Amino acid sequence: MSFFSTIKGFTRSSKKKNQNKLGNNYNELYLNNDSSTSLNYNQNTQASIYSNNNGSSLSLRRTHSPSKQSVRSLKSTNQTRQQPSKQAPKPLFICxxxxxxxxxxxSYKTIVQLPKYVDYHEWLALNTFxxxxxxxxxxxxxxxxxxPDRYPIMTADSKTEYVWMMPNGKTVSLPANQYIDHALTWMNNKINDQTIFPTKSGMAFPPSFLKEIKxxxxxxxxxxxxxxxxxxxxLVHLSLEAHWNSYFAHFISFVIEFDLIDKHELEPLRMLIDNLETQGKIIPFSKDTL
Known part of the structure; x- marks a missing residue:
């Protein structure tokens, strides 16, 4: 995905050589901005993420992003599988x-805050990219x-399934890999849409920009x-847990700073967010946020 020239002192993209694996350094990971470089070990999978047809029966041009109603609760199903006398173990990432x-x-507070003299919409666009x-x-x-055989539905925790909304308004369950491919393609198309993420001189951000960002x-x-x-x-097996945790702390701090996700969407990682807040790694939520 080629992307954008320098605007107001910020560059949304820089061309760098492809990398075959994640670096062992946080800066190496975070300074490589070539979004055409995917770290898939399978290059065919990489190509399918950004194509308009990933081999599924659903056309990516015709699918819609899931709405707020496209989250199914698996709580009742989960209750039948777990013994009431046993408490579910904590997820590994909480341990x-x-x-x-x-x-x-x-804390990431100073990193995600809007810099002085920087346009608000441009700051959101840069960080989103x-x-x-x-x-x-x-x-x-x-x-x-x-x-698909291991993850036949797209889930977060054992209580939450994410479903995809079709053009006719109906929601369908998809295997996790297909859902993620659809979501990555949908986001990629949004980011490359000049009417949403304008990069040319004289073009303004649309009134719907914040809604699109959210x-x-x-x-x-x-x-x-x-x-x-x-x-x-x-990720632990690949010694990437430190990179991943730092990325999430950055991500969630930016979300909190600009109020980009409703609290009910954050519930699957509520324990982790609370823990990171206790550690002082992320911007604290207000008491009425969660």
């Missing part, structure tokens, strides 16, 4: 030492494990929640 591992120490780019790279690392962050959070609950062990 020590993993919950405290990070490459960047301290960067955070999307990094998420795509992380997903590329674990994409080969997200198979839709993108909802989709990014759903992919993040799926990875935390279903693939964190793989």
């Amino acid at each position: 020590e030492p993993f919950v405290k591992i990070a490459l960047v120490k301290g 960067e955070l999307f780019n990094h998420l795509n790279k992380f997903y590329g690392v674990i994409a080969e494990y997200v198979t 839709g993108i962050y909802i989709q990014m959070f759903r992919i993040i929640a799926h990875i935390f609950h279903n693939h964190f062990d793989k």
Whole structure:
């Protein structure tokens, strides 16, 4: 995905050589802005993410982004599978030492705050592009494990399923890999749409820009929640948990700073967000937020 020239002193894209694996340095990961570089080990999978037809029966040009109503509760199903006398174990990402591992120490507050003299919409656009780019790279690392037989539906925790909304308004359950491919393509198309993310001189951000941005962050959070609950062990095996935790602290701090996701959407990672807040790594929520 080629992207954007320098605007008001900020560059949304820089051309760099392709990398075959995530770097061992946080700066290496966060300074590579070429969104055409996916870290999928399977290059065919990489190509399918940004194509208009990923081999599924659903056309990506005709699918819609899930609405706020496209979250199904699996609570009743979960209750029948778990024994009431046993308490579910904590997810691995909540357990020590993993919950405290990070490459960047301290709070992200000063990093995500709107700099003086920088346009508000341009700051949102720049950070959205960067955070999307990094998420795509992380997903590329674990994409080969997200198979339809192992993940036949798109879930976060055991209580939440994300479903896809079709053009006729009906929602359908999709395998996790298909849902994520649809979501990545949908976000990529939004970011490359000049009517939403204008980059040419004289073009203004549309009145619907903030609504579009919030839709993108909802989709990014759903992919993040799926990875935390279903693939964190793989990131640990690859020694990437510090990179991933730092990325999420950056992501959620930006979300909190600009109020980009409704609180009910954050519920699958509520324990982690509370823990990061206690550690002082993220911007605190107001008491009435969660």
